[in-house]
Amino acid sequence: MNFRTDLALESREYLRDASGEEISGVEITVEEDNALGITVTWVSVTDQQGADVMGKPIGNYITLESSTMKDADPEAHEEIAKILAQKLGQLHKLNKDAVILIVGLGNRQVTPDALGPKVCEGILVTRHLGENVPTDLQGRLRAVSALSPGVMGITGIETAEIVKGVAEKIKPDLIIAIDALAARKTSRINATIQISDAGVNPGAGLGNRRTPINRDSMGVPVIAVGVPTVVDAATLVNDTMDKMLDALAASMPEGGTFFDMLNSLEEGERYALITEILSSGNMFVTPKEVDAVIGRLSHIIANMLNIALHPGITQEDVNRYLL
Numbered sequence: 001m002n003f004r005t006d007l008a009l010e011s012r013e014y015l016r017d018a019s020g021e022e023i024s025g026v027e028i029t030v031e032e033d034n035a036l037g038i039t040v041t042w043v044s045v046t047d048q049q050g051a052d053v054m055g056k057p058i059g060n061y062i063t064l065e066s067s068t069m070k071d072a073d074p075e076a077h078e079e080i081a082k083i084l085a086q087k088l089g090q091l092h093k094l095n096k097d098a099v100i101l102i103v104g105l106g107n108r109q110v111t112p113d114a115l116g117p118k119v120c121e122g123i124l125v126t127r128h129l130g131e132n133v134p135t136d137l138q139g140r141l142r143a144v145s146a147l148s149p150g151v152m153g154i155t156g157i158e159t160a161e162i163v164k165g166v167a168e169k170i171k172p173d174l175i176i177a178i179d180a181l182a183a184r185k186t187s188r189i190n191a192t193i194q195i196s197d198a199g200v201n202p203g204a205g206l207g208n209r210r211t212p213i214n215r216d217s218m219g220v221p222v223i224a225v226g227v228p229t230v231v232d233a234a235t236l237v238n239d240t241m242d243k244m245l246d247a248l249a250a251s252m253p254e255g256g257t258f259f260d261m262l263n264s265l266e267e268g269e270r271y272a273l274i275t276e277i278l279s280s281g282n283m284f285v286t287p288k289e290v291d292a293v294i295g296r297l298s299h300i301i302a303n304m305l306n307i308a309l310h311p312g313i314t315q316e317d318v319n320r321y322l323l
Helices: 008-019 048-054 074-091 115-121 159-170 233-251 257-264 267-277 290-309 315-321
Strands: 026-033 038-045 059-065 099-104 143-147 174-183 192-196 222-232
Touching: 008 038, 008 048, 008 059, 008 192, 026 048, 038 048, 038 074, 059 074, 074 192, 074 290, 099 115, 099 159, 115 174, 115 222, 115 290, 143 159, 159 174, 192 290, 222 233, 222 290, 290 315
Parallel strands: 099 143, 099 174, 174 222
Antiparallel strands: 026 038, 038 059, 059 192, 192 222
């Protein structure tokens, strides 16, 4: 695959469009709510053949898409959080005494990569409470911890080593890792949330893949939650060129040498040409309003986790007790 994406949904779309056929070892289910403008796609990579073709580990990948994530729309955000909480419950069943470790991956000093640390700020952490749980919340809370380990460029330590050390100490039944991703389509930037039981490679969104955090490396199940906050610059230029060629084709007759040359290139060939031209730097692009949008996205994901991990907890309870 030529194009840079961390979304299983986009990998499947690209490969299907390129071959004209569905991918062996990959199953897909789509749910749409037109009233809310929400689309939920469940991609399951069921065998090693599908994993090799997709470039994704065997596992389930749930993707929720909605343009309202980027808007100041609290009601829509609450509905998205509820849907995601339900899907997380379908992806992994937890008993009432489960211990959960939430890991906010990324660099809080770089806004497009600060999603994980910001989510941790909104988590209702409870492991330290023990018997001091408020009376009206007794029996409704699981033991939840939150950790923002930073990035290796600041700590000098592999993120997976930090998470593994903490996990060995507190012995969680589940690790949930939140990280920034990269998308193939600009329309999915800050408008898509992916949940997967296949784990995560820290730094994947910015192209800095490190030691994976997954069941094999941690010894416990790992759920990855990610949002594409950046797009590869070459992908952006390629999409712009597609639109430019469509506009040229509609407004002028064909026959120009340059036009014919560009139009005759396969999509992968054109992308390779653009990548070569932009080889002076591995550039990623993010929208100008990313500061505000990351705040909204982190709020949605934190609410989703609080609702999913604590039985019987409502958003009102979270607002009341989360300081």
